[in-house]
Amino acid sequence: MVEKKYLKFFMKICYFGIYQKDYCRAKNTIIGLRKCGVEVIEVQDRTPGFKKFWNLYKQHREIRNNYDIMLVGFPGQIIMPFAKLISKKPIVFDAFASMYDGNVFDRKNCSPYSLKALWYYCMDWLSCALADRVLLDTKEHAQYFIKTFRMNSKKLIVVYHGIDDNVYHPLNVQKNEKCFLAVFYGYITPLHGIEYVLGAMKKLEKENIRLWIIGGGQDYKKMKEFATNELKLSNVDFFPVMVPEKLMNFIGSVHVGLGIFGNTDKVNRVIPNKVYELMAMGISVITSDTPAIREKFTHRENVYLCKRADIDAIADAIVDIKNNQELRDHISKKALLCIKENLTPIILGTQLLKDLEEV
Template sequence: MTVCYFGNYQKDYPRNDVLISGLKQNNCHVLECQTRARGIKKYLSLYQQHKKIKNKYDVLIVGFAGHSLVWFAKLISNKPIIFDAFVSLYLTNVADRGVCSPQSLKAKYYYFLDWLSCVLADKILLDTQAQIDYFIERYKIDKNKFIRVFVGANNKIFYPDSKFNPRPDRGQNSKFVIHWHGYLVPFYGFATILEAAKILSRQDKSVKFRFITRFNNKSEHFRNQAKSLANVEFLAEVDKKDLAKYINQADCCLGVFGANKKAELVIPNKIVEALACRKPVITAKHQAPAELFNHQENIIFIEPANAQALADAILALKNNSELRTKIATNGYQLYLSQLTPKILGRQLNNILTTL
């Protein structure tokens, strides 16, 4: 099986990295037809690259985020087109981030791109059944087009590293580090995390929060709010290897805590990256994560947008090393059995061979 991986995707974005490396690990030959150019140069570059390989592959995958390129792939290729939608542009930009009004032309453009790319593709990849149901209902797409492929994490980067792991037998008053990383977008519910930090600054001074994010106007707003909190540390975003180091230094990692539609439908990369490092994870209970995880077996679920519930869950893990170890171990085993690049690549490769 030879695949053309096509688009203006970021090669190091976890979704693309995991699927490409996973396919290669399953003896699938991957020909990358990729550019980061914009405007007309993007199409010219992709056309020229594709022309050299157009008779050398069996299936074309439009990588994330290629919503605006599915029509072009369909135009220049006569092979089956697989579209890794991964997220809805409308849901992300309009419903979650509010970059424009739902009645605006821009919102209608996002909606149109979601719909058109799915109509033109032969198969569509999404990471949860919850998202698949959303696309079917909102865009009236044939349910048989969709394939669920969970998010994964690169196990060459994210893995348990004893050099950095905190000692499990240290005392109750030792520093207990909570880790979170990501951009400050609404569905992550970062305000809930910061409020939980404020609660715990009064209840248990040994609990420390480390946040890794892009330093911009959004993060400055939260950094200013946290100036009075001695238990909070903000770090500027780092590369993936350093990120894995910081995850390994932590006692517990946090997922997402928003209460909006996007929070209900996705499983963020940060959760799987923490599992891959054998860390216990706390996240809001929503439809999507419930497809993979069970409360107090391989994750801790709490009510969305509830800072007190988050603070209580953190203390429960801090004060119960057996529960902490159980959640971390079971989460890691789940990762090894379902979410490594090789496992996900095998699943995708098996589907491709039937087309």
Template sequence: MGFERSLDSGARPLRVCIWGTYEIDHPRTRNILRGLALNGVDIHHCHRAVWGSSIREDKTKGWLGRLVLGVIRLVAAYAVLIPAYVRSPEHDVLLVAYFGHIDVFVARWLAWLRGRPLVFDAFFSLFDTVVQDRQLVSRRSLIGRLARLMDRWACRMADLVLLDTLAHVRYFEDEIGVPSGKALRVWVGAEEEFRPLPAATRHEFVVLHFGKYIPLHGMGVIVGAASLLADDPLIRFVLVGRGQDFPRTRALVERLELRNVTFIDWLEPKDLRAAIADAHVSLGVFGSTPKAARVIPNKVYIALAMGQAVITGDSPAARELLRDREHALLIPRGDSAALAEAIRELRADEPLRLRIALNGGRLFHDRCTAEIIGRELSARLVDLAISARGRDRECGSKVK
């Protein structure tokens, strides 16, 4: 492996200890760890579950009580994790994965103890998510102020910060004060089970959205498009999942008396794969919040991986990866009429839809697979480890 260079005279693989209370089933964490493993990185887990499942839970429901209970669990978890890390095998890099905004403060001390560089997968801003996107608290509230401070100090603890888009990197540099060059973009990607299946053969034209109904998804925009297309009996919207905006979304559908919208609860991955294959178009995000302009959600990567045509909101983040009308249809965010028109176009122009689907699949396999994500990340981790070792030798020579 190329990244084995110069780690030591034995040219051994890079060794990474992933430490903390990270959400082990989160797509972000799964893709990073699989990508590193595919590139020959030795990974040692030092983990205690605290935050519960990331896939099905609506974490805005009872979020304050969840936070208090989480802090209590954290204390108990650290009582186990700290001595476990002290006893952990030799490694080159300490990684704090998502969700690690609290873990990173403890990990900084542990990394110093072992003389290892610390990498923090911030993934997103707490302040941006809690205050600006989900609007759970005001920016002047105690929790709002604390979230901003945690963003800033958590990133200061790390030697390298991982984020999902360059748009997020710029936000962290401009708003949080992360120095230029300290943050690295790592695509979210899609889990390995999402592979192409035979294309839809249904007579209806199925438009699919799946997710946790968070504000940046723009569920009102999707329902608005469904309303504009209600006179076409062959177009059907299938909305999979539950979450913060689900009650509001369902109430809007009922108030508009829409019969072209079907709600489905959470699906297991194999059933979600079947639902995607059964659809003609997959939808991304259409919210008008600032965060919606800085993300490419997991759902878009999944659709690309499965060779599905995608419609999503136009944004700086989306254009880092996607070209309009080549890999996806990019439309103005917050615009139901534009979404309805894009759906009409893909229904009427099957060659365009199939070409976008094919190009999107190729793009994913060229740039976004776990192996490619892991290759780019492992190269940066090797550089970080070598740099840390060089500093250690320099300090040792000065002491002598």
């Protein structure tokens, strides 16, 4: 255990693994810890194959006696056994998302009864069992890990995703005056339920409403073909993935952002990155009414919630937001305030440090 009196100003954390340095989960966590006075030493490698383990070992060997806690970043299931082998320090594992749930039940990459599904389950269970503490992004997600992987609740720490407020902030951009603009961005998977959003846009064809879909991912091509060839939509535009800086300038003129609407169980447990980011940009958000989103946000106060996987509910929500500018402005202002008061890196970093006192 690290002595409490040294935590805030002298603590050193080794942030370890194959995480993407520019992915918001790792980036926001590291920024938050550093803003709290923690020295974060990054040991990271994404070389394909087994070579990454050798590279990680060599980097870690140089600093193995020079930190207090190792934090294994997301994705880290395949790294946790290796981290446990080479480190004698307490290990915190940022599980963030379940390989088992994501691959088997959300993306449906394999049958629940296959050996591959068993492997995903075992990797989730083992990585959490080896860690001294496990980080997750919502209380609902924590309950899933407790139930599915028989985890001790005292081992779990909820760290909401939050945003990098140096990147995502309100823009002084005039809203589009020609039509009411909605935007969805991100990597399209079953979680997002884009087919229901497109169905809603079909219902709204006669309204002066357009939707921009910016992204890629598992279902991007499929959904683009569905919109073009089957629904024959004339009010939806597709754009490729954009870096955050370009994205912000591109969508600054939209009136509302869309979250997730899929019909998988995972929808109930997560708050997607885009919800936080859109709110930080001062854009009102429509997303599914789920236990996870209600942990931090309230319907018609700082978010607009509707029934998930429901074309009519999504269409009605878009029309309601479109026709009520006062409500739209209220939601965007209150959401931005919630982000500033609860979900910036320094606030989340401070909360995490308090939880790490007992590691």
